[in-house]
Amino acid sequence: EVDLEERLRELDLRSDSDIPDVPPPTDSTPEILKKALSGLSARWKNWWIRGILTLAMISGFFLIIYLGSFMLMLLVLSIQVKCYHEIITIGYRVYHSYDLPWFRSLSWYFLLCVNYFFYGETVADYFATFVQRREQLQFLIRYHRFISFALYLTGFCMFVLSLVKKHYRLQFYMFAWTHVTLLITVTQSHLVIQNLFEGMIWFLVPISSVICNDITAYIFGFFFGRTPLIKLSPKKTWEGFIGGFFSTVVFGFIFSYFLAQHQYFVCPVEYNSETNRFVTECEPSELFQMKKYSVPPLLQAVLGWETVNMYPFQMHSFALSTFASLIGPFGGFFASGFKRAFKIKDFADTIPGHGGIMDRFDCQYLMATFVHVYITSFIRGPNPSKLLKQLLILQPEQQLSVYKTLKSHLVEKGILQPSLRG
Secondary structure: OHHHHHHHHHHHHOOHHHOOOOOOOOOOOOHHHHHHOOOOOHHHHHHHHHHHHHHHHHHHHHHHHHHOHHHHHHHHHHHHHHHHHHHHHHHHHHOHHHOOOOHHHHHHHHHHHHHHHHHHHHHHHHOHHHHHOOHHHHHHHHOHHHHHHHHHHHHHHHHHHHOOHHHHHHHHHHHHHHHHHHHHHHHHHHHHHHHHHOOHHHHHHHHHHHHHHHHHHHHHHHHHOOOEEEOOEEEEEHHHHHHHHHHHHHHHHHHHHHHOOOHHHHOOOEEEOOOOEEEOOOOOOHHHOOEEEEOOHHHHHHHOOOEEEEOHHHHHHHHHHHHHHHOOHHHHHHHHHHHHHOOOOOOOOOEOOOEOHHHHHOOHHHHHHHHHHHHHHHHOOOOHHHHHHHHHHOOHHHHHHHHHHHHHHHHHOOOOOOOOOO
16 A cells, blocks of 8 residues: 555656556558558658548538538537547546546546536527427426536535545546546537527638638648747648638638528527427528628728628628637647647547547637637627517416516607507
């Protein structure tokens, strides 16, 4: 027992270079690609593998968009679970030799609890009329937060009961590891879905901007990169960073123009309880109605235009694209630092040439939070549809009280004429 305590004390004092190595991931490149590209250098072989798989993923993404909002939500949930699995697996591999009690079981249990809480909140917000018609669901929604807390408390007690004297410190390390991973993956994926409900355009433009920045920064860096950008990621260059920025801003502006023309992309995603389907039908808001803008005098001489017609959302797309290309990459740098700390090249080997799912979505998590904050700060106003859903849940006498109060207010404003029998 003394030897074990001494071993754990050494674990706390050791430097990063002493952290146990994580087994390197295997090469998952399909054999057909290996044979087709066998004559190329490693640099160009990686270029073609990344390019082919990128096109395949983008094609799959377009297919899911075509299938609708519900499939996009399932995609977000699937990515969240896979990213969580990759990060937790690294922790498990690093400390595998200590055989921590219940670590993996509790990690997945906490993931289940947190998802139950967040998705339950989404159901209560956006599916109120559907829930109102199902008595068995009313109980779950009414006591949703209490049930969520009870589930988490059960996991907390299980963790405390699993504590073993020789493993105390490591068990608390992994408890913190699990909760930080939950914060990074589950919370952010919940925000992505919240953005989706505001309208598919708030989901597609930010995500596509990050993807565009990744691709164009890689291309510019591959062909023109000479100046290293940051030590954490030696392959990143200033040429790629700057080229990615300008390409992403132009892409976001043009892509927004295309999406803003279609109700399917600009209308908030709502659940129709009568048809049991998600619908995207509305009268587009002012953000998605063409307006005429005056061109600044300095640009008039260059462009030869005094006015230009564009959608107001295109102005917002500039903010989204700028964040995606200037701040978003820091999510990737953070991930690079994390991987260097544990001496690994990629989070996993899920996608040949790209690494794990987390390697492709490390920048998306920062983006999801920014878009949510941006919408709540500068875009979102009172939501009549959501308010109506909440009113329909009230008891008849409460609804009547709201009606009388609203009628009295409208009469005072002069919008309604007072009734003769009032």
